[in-house]
Amino acid sequence: MTKNKIKEVAYRHLVEKGYERTTLSSIAKEVGIKTPSIYAFYKSKEDLFIAVYKDLLQDNHRHIKSSIDNLSNGTVKEKLYQILKAICDYHLSEPEKTAAYMKFTFFLPPTLNDEVRKTFSEIEDMLSQMLKGIFSEGIRQGVLKNQPIDDLIASFLCLMDGIFLELLYHSQEEKFKRRVEQTWSIYWNGIYND
The missing domain is CATH 1.10.10.60 (Homeodomain-like)
Known part of the structure; x- marks a missing residue:
């Protein structure tokens, strides 16, 4: 307690x-x-901070994972889109946590950078495993172009980062959502095996 x-x-x-x-x-x-x-x-103020930061990242990851679990029978396209949608929904519905995430990630003393990166990488690795399964399934089904899985994961993570930055720059929710749809459409057309 x-x-x-x-x-x-x-x-x-x-x-x-x-x-x-x-x-x-x-x-x-x-x-x-x-x-x-x-x-x-x-052990220290730094240790407490990392515990708080990890909780914040895990909360975000749980939100994404539960939205994907609800789509267990969905298509590859639906699953990938749901991850993006879950991230957008989370940040739009949790502005305080989003502000905290920004502050904790980008405005820290340099002495904490390595520990923050390590903590972030641990959570990103869990997401990468989820993506690996989805991309592997898509290639097996012939829905996605046969490309290295690591490249697909990296491109999707960069897409997520870009969408997160869009959220910070555009306070108008409708404009932000339109940008997400436009970006998603181009991204999907780039990996889809038509």
Whole structure:
């Protein structure tokens, strides 16, 4: 209970104040414990931050995975599109978590960059495994052009990154959704084996 409460309060402080201005003492005070008690659960402020960051990424991944699980009998095209749609839906419906994700990913002290990259890579690897299955299925069925799976995964991850940046640049939801549809159409035509 205390461990989760520490993470919950830390998340709020990190979002509101940023990493540099968040202190373990302010977190401990709000939780109702003494600062040294945090060390029973987390080795350091960095360790606590990484735990909060990992939770945020896993929440996003769970959302994507559950939307794909609901399409277990879908076509390859439907599954790939559903991943993009799930990401868009998640970020549109969770603006606070999206803002936190941005802050945690792009506005950190350089000393945390390696750990953040490592944590991000772990989650990306889980998504890559999911994509590997979908792309392999598509090639086996002859729906997709026979290309190296790693290339297909890399291109899809870059597509996801681009769509995420579009979301940040376009505050109008309709314009953003139109861009996603346009981009998806071009992407699918590039990998589809017609």
